[in-house]
Amino acid sequence: MRQHRTIPRLRLLGSLLLVLAAGVAGTGAAPDGAAAAPAVRPLGDIVPAPTSVRPSGSPYTLTARTAIRVDADSRAARRVGAYLASVLRPATGYPLPVVDDDEARGGIRLRLDARGRELGDEGYRMESGRQGVTLTARTPAGLFHGVQTLRQQLPAAVEHDTPRPGPWTVAGGTITDTPRYGYRGAMLDVSRHFFTVGQVKRYIDQMALYKINTLHLHLSDDQGWRIAVDSWPRLATYGGSTQVGGGQGGFYTKAQYREIVAYAASRHLEVVPEIDMPGHTNAALASYAELNCDGVAPPLYTGTEVGFSSLCVNKDVTYDFVDDVIRELAALTPGRYLHIGGDEAHSTSHEDYVAFMDRVQPVVAKYGKTVIGWHQLAGARPAPGALVQYWGLDRTGDAEKAGVARAAQNGTGLILSPADRLYLDMKYTKDTPLGLSWAGYVEVRRAYDWDPGAYLPGVPASAVRGVEAPLWTETVSSSAHIERMAFPRLLGAAELGWSPAAAHDWEAYRQRLAGQGPRLEAMGVDFHRSPQVPWRTE
Numbered sequence: 001m002r003q004h005r006t007i008p009r010l011r012l013l014g015s016l017l018l019v020l021a022a023g024v025a026g027t028g029a030a031p032d033g034a035a036a037a038p039a040v041r042p043l044g045d046i047v048p049a050p051t052s053v054r055p056s057g058s059p060y061t062l063t064a065r066t067a068i069r070v071d072a073d074s075r076a077a078r079r080v081g082a083y084l085a086s087v088l089r090p091a092t093g094y095p096l097p098v099v100d101d102d103e104a105r106g107g108i109r110l111r112l113d114a115r116g117r118e119l120g121d122e123g124y125r126m127e128s129g130r131q132g133v134t135l136t137a138r139t140p141a142g143l144f145h146g147v148q149t150l151r152q153q154l155p156a157a158v159e160h161d162t163p164r165p166g167p168w169t170v171a172g173g174t175i176t177d178t179p180r181y182g183y184r185g186a187m188l189d190v191s192r193h194f195f196t197v198g199q200v201k202r203y204i205d206q207m208a209l210y211k212i213n214t215l216h217l218h219l220s221d222d223q224g225w226r227i228a229v230d231s232w233p234r235l236a237t238y239g240g241s242t243q244v245g246g247g248q249g250g251f252y253t254k255a256q257y258r259e260i261v262a263y264a265a266s267r268h269l270e271v272v273p274e275i276d277m278p279g280h281t282n283a284a285l286a287s288y289a290e291l292n293c294d295g296v297a298p299p300l301y302t303g304t305e306v307g308f309s310s311l312c313v314n315k316d317v318t319y320d321f322v323d324d325v326i327r328e329l330a331a332l333t334p335g336r337y338l339h340i341g342g343d344e345a346h347s348t349s350h351e352d353y354v355a356f357m358d359r360v361q362p363v364v365a366k367y368g369k370t371v372i373g374w375h376q377l378a379g380a381r382p383a384p385g386a387l388v389q390y391w392g393l394d395r396t397g398d399a400e401k402a403g404v405a406r407a408a409q410n411g412t413g414l415i416l417s418p419a420d421r422l423y424l425d426m427k428y429t430k431d432t433p434l435g436l437s438w439a440g441y442v443e444v445r446r447a448y449d450w451d452p453g454a455y456l457p458g459v460p461a462s463a464v465r466g467v468e469a470p471l472w473t474e475t476v477s478s479s480a481h482i483e484r485m486a487f488p489r490l491l492g493a494a495e496l497g498w499s500p501a502a503a504h505d506w507e508a509y510r511q512r513l514a515g516q517g518p519r520l521e522a523m524g525v526d527f528h529r530s531p532q533v534p535w536r537t538e
Contacts, residue, residue, distance in 0.1 A: 037536045043171040046152040047491045047512055048498035050177040057172035058130040064094050067107040072100040076140040077110045084147045093163040109134040123178030128170045141268040145211050156538045159522035183466025184497030185214035191221035193243050193473040194250035201263050208267040210494035215264050216272040222282035222301045226251045231324040239283035246302045257332055273329050276341030278348050278356050282309040290317050304474045307346030313356045323363050330367035338364050343374035354380040378407035389415040405458030413465040416452045422493055424471040424485045434475045444530040448492030449506050469493035487527035
C-alpha cells in the first residue's frame with residue numbers, strides 16, 4: 001500500500017484542530033476560561049506531531065472485554081504489551097490481558113514486522129477502527145513509541161491511578177510516524193542537587209510519554225560526585241556528601257545506577273553518563289589531594305559559581321584517575337556514549353585544555369564508548385565520531401559559532417541545546433520563583449519556535465544529530481521543582497526532535513499542547529500554566 005507521508009496534511013490537521021478548539025471553547029464553561037477537551041480526541045491531536053495522519057472510519061472504544069494481542073513468539077512485543085496494560089488498567093478498571101494473537105479481530109494488536117523498513121528504527125504505524133487498534137513497528141522501540149501515541153489518543157483521564165468512568169475511545173484512521181532525529185534527549189543535573197533513584201524513574205516515565213529516547217545524567221560537578229567508583233571510593237563518600245546550599249547530598253551505588261539504566265532501557269531510553277572535566281571538578285579535587293597541582297585538597301563547595309576548578313593537566317595521576325573512572329563507568333553503561341563535559345574550564349589554559357582532551361578522548365574509545373562533549377570541545381580536536389553539544393545563545397559570538405560550524409563541516413555531529421531556548425532551568429518570566437536568568441527568560445513559545453536544522457550558520461543540516469533539553473539544578477531540589485521547570489517546555493523539545501520540520505507551526509502546536517494540560521494534571525504534574533497556551537480542561 002502506498003504510504004501517505006504528508007506535510008500538507010499536517011498543515012490541514014493543524015488548521016482543523018484550531019477550528020475544533022475554537023468551537024469547543026464556545027460551547028461550555030470551564031474553569032479560568034479554559035476550553036473543555038473534546039469527548040473523542042481528533043486523530044493526531046498529540047505531542048509530538050505525527051508525520052502522517054489520515055482520519056477515516058469509526059472510532060474504537062475499549063471495553064472490559066478488550067485484550068492486548070501479541071505474536072506468541074515475540075517476547076519484546078509482550079513486554080510492550082505488559083507496559084501498555086499497566087498504564088491503562090488503573091483508570092479503566094479493565095483486566096486488559098496480554099494474550100497470544102490468534103488472528104481474531106478486535107482489541108489492541110501489537111505487531112513487530114522486520115520487513116517494515118520504511119518505519120526505521122523508531123517509527124510505527126497505528127490503524128484504528130470500530131473493531132480495534134493495530135500498532136505495527138519494525139523494532140520494539142518503535143512499538144513502544146506507538147503505544148505512547150495510543151495512550152495520548154485516549155482521554156486524559158486514563159492517566160489517573162484510580163478508576164474513572166470513561167468512555168475510552170480512540171479516533172478512527174491511520175497514523176504513520178517516524179522521527180526527524182535519532183537523538184532526542186533530556187539532561188538532569190544530579191550534582192548540584194541530588195535526586196533519588198525513584199525521582200529519576202519518575203522523570204524517565206514522563207519523558208517516555210513524549211518519545212524522548214535519551215537521558216543524560218550530569219554525575220559530577222563542583223558541588224557533588226554522584227556515582228560510586230571502586231578504585232577511588234572517596235569520590236562518592238566524601239565528594240558526594242553535600243550539594244548546593246549545604247544539604248546532605250548523596251550518590252548512586254553501582255547497583256542503583258544499574259537500576260536506573262535498566263529502568264530507562266525498559267522505556268527505550270539510553271542513559272548517557274557525564275563526568276565533567278577538566279573543570280567543574282571541585283568535588284573530585286576535595287576528595288583526593290593528589291589531583292591538585294599543589295597537592296592540597298580544597299574544601300567541599302556548596303555555592304553556584306563556575307570556572308574556578310581544574311584537574312592538574314600535567315600530572316600523570318590525573319590520567320590514572322580518568323582511566324579508572326571511565327573504565328568503571330563504561331562497564332556500568334550499555335549505551336553508546338560517554339559525556340566528558342569540557343565546558344567552562346576557565347582555570348585551564350587553552351593549550352592545556354587541548355592536551356587534556358587529546359589524552360582523554362582515546363580513553364573513552366578504549367572502553368568502547370563514543371565521546372560527547374560540550375561545544376568547547378570543538379575548540380580542541382574532537383575525536384572521529386565525537387558529538388559536540390552546543391549550549392550557546394542567539395547572542396553568542398560569531399567566532400565561537402564559527403568554530404562549532406568548522407567542526408561540523410569536518411564531520412563532527414552536533415546536539416543542539418541552546419541555553420536561551422532549551423535550558424529548562426531558565427525562568428519563564430521575571431516572576432518565575434525558581435530558576436536562573438543569565439540566558440534570558442524562556443517562555444513556552446521561545447523554547448519551541450526555532451529550527452534545529454537551520455539554527456547555527458554554516459552548519460550542514462546533516463550534522464545535526466538531535467536536540468537535548470538540559471535541566472541544571474542550582475535552584476531545583478525536588479520532583480515538584482523538576483516538573484514545574486520542565487513542563488511544558490520539555491514537550492516542545494520533544495516535538496523539535498521528533499516531528500518533521502514542515503510540521504513546525506506555533507499556532508497548531510499551542511492548541512495540541514493545550515490538550516496536554518489535563519493529561520499532565522492527571523499524572524500529578526504541577527506544570528507551568530503559561531498564558532501563551534489556551535489550556536483545556538477534561
